[in-house]
Amino acid sequence: MKMSGAQMVCEAIIAEGVTTVFGYPGGAIMNVYDAIYKQTGFEHILNRHEQASVHAADGYARATGKVGVAMVTSGPGFTNAVTGLATAYMDSIPMVVISGQVPLSLIGTDGFQEIDAVGISRPCTKHNYLVDKLEDLPRIMKEAFYIARSGRPGPVLVDVPKDITAEIGEFIYPTEVNMPTYKPNHKGNERQIKKAVDAIVAAKKPLLYIGGGVVLGNAGELVRKLANMAQIPTVETLMARGVMGHDNPLLLGMLGMHGNYSSNMAMSETDLVISLGARFDDRVTGKLSEFAKYAKIIHVDIDPANIGKLVDVDYPIVGDTAEVVAKMIELIEDSVDTSRYQAWRDILNRYNELHPLSYEDSDEVLKPQWVIERIGQTLGEQAIITSDVGQHQMWAAQFYPFDRPRQWINSGGLGTMGFGFPAAIGAKRGCPDKTVINITGDGSILMNMQELVTAAEYEIPVINVILNNHFLGMVRQWQTFFYEKRYSSTDLSFQPNFKMLAEACGGIGYDVTTKKEFDDALADAIKQNKVCFMNVAVNRLENVLPMVPAGGALYNMLLEHKEY
Secondary structure: EEEEEEHHHHHHHOOOOOOEEEOOOOHHHHHHHHHHHHHHOOOEEOOOOOHHHHHHHHHHHHHHHOOEEEEEEHHHHHHHHHHHHHHHHHOOOOOOEEEEEEHHHHOOOOOOOOOOOOHHHHHHHHHHEEOOOOHHHHHHHHHHHHHHHOOOOOEEEEEHHHHHHHOOOOOOOOOOOOOOOOOOEEEEEEHHHHHHHHHHHHHHHHEEOOOOOHHOOHHHHHHHHHHHHHHOEEEOOOHHHHOOOOOOOOOOEEEOOOOOOHHHHHHOOOOOEEEEOOOOOOHHOOOHHHOOOOOOEEEEEEOOOOOOOOOOOOEEEOOHHHHHHHHHHHHHHHHHHHHHHHHHHHHHHHHHHHHHOOOOOOOOOEHHHHHHHHHHHHHHEEEEEEEEEOOHHHHHHHHOOOOOOEEEOOOOOOOOOOHHHHHHHEEEEOOOOOOOOOOOOHHHHHOOOOOHHHHHHHHOOOOOEEOHHHHHHHHHHHHHHOOOOOOOOEOOOOOOOHHHHHHHHHOOOEEEEOOOHHHHHHHHHHHHHHEEEEEEEEEEOOOOOOOOOOOOOOOEOOOOOOOO
């Protein structure tokens, strides 16, 4: 069938089953937007900033497990999108971003709104393309979606010059992909899996270490089955919250810089780490020479580059987490003695009794931990929780009762302020039956507040709970602990009226200072079913604890809750 390059882009998106695209038009992508105007195969949502478009596609992908799609124009349109690409790349999120480019004849001439999108995006995409022949466009689009979702997922950029989108040619969309140099290994080496299972059976103090790859690989149910079958204590990373379910007695909690005392002590004393889809991030390991120093390590990961990158591994297994864990279950079912680990579980339970995850509640001032617990008590599994980055993110990870994978959406690797609101828009579009709450701070929410207009226009009822301490809270906390309270450029006492800001953009606003006001506001926000800003005044000097100082060992935690 004959059609323009712009029409080919749209037809490829439809062929891949995409129902929602996020984007912002401009000169170089205008032909594609003209084709969008004429098609009926997918919805396009106009964000108010390109960064937000990519974050929204990211949130959509995390919530649904599908490939997110965003479109931007050349030059500043693309450079605005780079933060979104890097955010998705660091967390291995499947996404295709289509950017317009100046005509081929202008590339390299410093033409108007020309930028080297391929060169700039190389460090923050799984793969990227510059389309220089129309006949290659259908194949490139097919490959882009395949690369984005297969193996270790990630964002793929397709940069399309304007003259290519205008050119007419034959559209034949491939039914399969043939990439001889890209063959992800899914199965896992069976001899290595057998050795790993033998190590589990022989261990006295094993520990399951669950990472975001379990979520991305849709392996949550299998991992729960493995843990429950073998009765192995389990820790989750920030990106894996929800895999085990908050009330599973085997779950110790989150691991790492702001992890539970029992989780960090378990990692410090275990004799066998069973790492599933985790990458040993520095916020998890702390001081590497002290990390799991008494343990052998099993490392299961789809990406061979991750294995042995930061820690020495005794049992490396390259493969899809779900397939490897399924094989482990098959081998371990009749060979493990669950009573063997009882003494180990007793020790860890005692650690949890000594230093449970807690906070000092107050009737005088709202505590952010209480707010998050209250949301959990009200909505539980029915909510999808997104967050920005900072103290509120850590409190949400610590105190929300996550019950399933893909319930918790945040920027873990890059730590992107401004991520939460547009990601919530994407998550809500992908999962319209869920209540989507963005837990954010008074610093982060201003970074993409223009998306109030997007959410209002498209009737996307995201509830933004702003835990407002009038500080860049996490930076302030570090300044308190390590910089002798020199609060350099972290005081945010000068603020907009968040209630009026929401109302000015077509949403609803609430000012909250008491527990009753919060309960009333949350109930009304759910009932009103419109985008809202809930400005919640919380204790200014509350700290996120436990805390492992940067570069410290996991067992050296700051535990005491007090105001400084």
